[in-house]
Amino acid sequence: MLERIRIVLIGTSHPGNIGGTARAMHNMGLADLALVAPRCEPLTADTVSRASGADHIVHGAQTVETLEQAASDCTLVVGASARSRTLPWPMITPRALADRLPTELASSEARVALVFGREDSGLSNAELQRCHAHVHIPTNPDFSSLNLAAAVQVLAYECRQAWLAQQEMPGEADMAPAQPLASHQELENYFEHLERTLVAIGFHDPATPRQLMARLRRFTLRARPERMELNILRGILTATEQHAERRD
Amino acid sequence: MLERIRIVLIGTSHPGNIGGTARAMHNMGLADLALVAPRCEPLTADTVSRASGADHIVHGAQTVETLEQAASDCTLVVGASARSRTLPWPMITPRALADRLPTELASSEARVALVFGREDSGLSNAELQRCHAHVHIPTNPDFSSLNLAAAVQVLAYECRQAWLAQQEMPGEADMAPAQPLASHQELENYFEHLERTLVAIGFHDPATPRQLMARLRRFTLRARPERMELNILRGILTATEQHAERRD
Structure with missing residues (x-):
């Protein structure tokens, strides 16, 4: 240990x-x-x-x-x-x-x-x-x-x-948790993807962040996401982005 | 002492x-x-x-x-x-x-x-x-x-x-979180909204659910969301839906 x-x-x-x-x-x-x-x-x-x-x-x-x-x-x-x-x-x-x-x-x-x-x-x-x-x-x-x-x-x-x-x-x-947890790197990749998507759908303006990303980080980290859960969340982000791109 | x-x-x-x-x-x-x-x-x-x-x-x-x-x-x-x-x-x-x-x-x-x-x-x-x-x-x-x-x-x-x-x-x-936690009802409203949005962006098909909603529930509930965090998440869903609707 x-x-x-x-x-x-x-x-x-x-x-x-x-x-x-x-x-x-x-x-x-x-x-x-x-x-x-x-x-x-x-x-x-x-x-x-x-x-x-x-x-x-x-x-x-x-x-x-x-x-x-x-x-x-x-x-x-x-x-x-x-x-x-x-x-x-x-x-x-x-x-x-x-x-x-x-x-x-x-x-x-x-x-x-x-x-x-x-x-x-x-x-x-x-x-x-x-x-x-x-x-x-x-x-x-x-x-x-x-x-x-x-x-x-x-x-x-x-x-x-x-x-x-x-x-x-x-x-x-x-x-022990049954499933492998997401690593720090996987989490950081997710947060990057999340921020990019929130910008794409016009929900987030990095110029006036209002602690949005910090709040989302705190929430997500508290849940200790499993790798598989993070994959689902990234899948949702990708689907969201595709909609945002098609529209623009 | x-x-x-x-x-x-x-x-x-x-x-x-x-x-x-x-x-x-x-x-x-x-x-x-x-x-x-x-x-x-x-x-x-x-x-x-x-x-x-x-x-x-x-x-x-x-x-x-x-x-x-x-x-x-x-x-x-x-x-x-x-x-x-x-x-x-x-x-x-x-x-x-x-x-x-x-x-x-x-x-x-x-x-x-x-x-x-x-x-x-x-x-x-x-x-x-x-x-x-x-x-x-x-x-x-x-x-x-x-x-x-x-x-x-x-x-x-x-x-x-x-x-x-x-x-x-x-x-x-x-x-222990410092902020009021979301109520059961608020959580259920959130999950409904989430499912609707996932359908709208084509990520989720209720006919073949593959335990998607169950996994997202488990993840979210584990974090014990505060009311304010849930409001942020619902804001993201609304912005996502708007993109999806405009496209269709």
Whole structure:
């Protein structure tokens, strides 16, 4: 289970935090690290020092340009976030997230991405809206900003707790969804198709978006679409587009 | 409750770890720090940098020579430790410890000390034997040594979780939508509208339904749509229908 949990760091500025993240991951039995557009050299003396023997995790990390690339094969994408902003998104506690992991990862094709933002500004709204849910680590409201590696430590610890609990209590794999879920990439392709179609039928004007796409994303992601369901929805979009084209 | 939990660091070598500990404590609402025979200057530029705004915790820390002095007024003393050594001692997991805290700290005179050892060698046997119990953070057996501040972070996080649970904070409202949900009737109206539209665009033939509507129902109901979301979806259907009608 733990090998199918990916830690995604976006726009990290301090190599020490990458090293600290690697150490926290290896301590808790996680190994899959993705760096999205790091704003520093990932492998420096600071990285190795803070990794304290876990720098192979950084050597093995994939470095990519976007969250889409980092999470393309993931069936659940959860962004670490403070309280939700303009558009409330499903919020989950670290413990509730961990409790769900054995079910989420029951299928061998399932992958979970835990996404962490920049030290100074966290995740952007666009990034947050690409997540199925947001996880908020409860903190002192007067001093809520956790160190990046410390936040990874807390979530990685909860992942390991969930895994240990599962070892003691097998048989939970029964709750696995029957059908393969859509991957992050398939979902993004769908949202692109949806937006194109809404423009074609004159329902959506990207110049005055009124949070339309965000609302549709939130609704769709909440349902955790299966691949087959997404195929049906895309079929509907294609039929709709054909009507729109013929008319114009 | 949290104000009566003391973090005790014994023989710390790296000021950065003292700063990281202060940050982790303040993040989780702990404030009481004791330094026992530190092996470094506790307040350096590294401390302040890693504390990231929580260095007042270090300024307010008591510095003493022995664990006895640091924990003299504590009613429960728990030492962070790897698996027990020569003489097995009561071992407790971080979560079990946290679950006990509200009871342990029910009296206003009660105090708990959580004791952390040296970066290189942990707590001595003499120190471990001064503890009521030992707490072990479950780790990867191949890489079990946590960073000192990361270990404090995990235990401080569990303390805060226990405190929040005691407050019966409504943080468990997790995935609950903030907006009014669509009623059964509104959903049924939506499904009727959806089917009509799918027929109009030639995607659906009620004579050969292929479970299409059932699949779309299951998907939609799973998301527990809000009323406002359903209004958006109906707006899309209306726009789609208009295109279909004009064409026919």
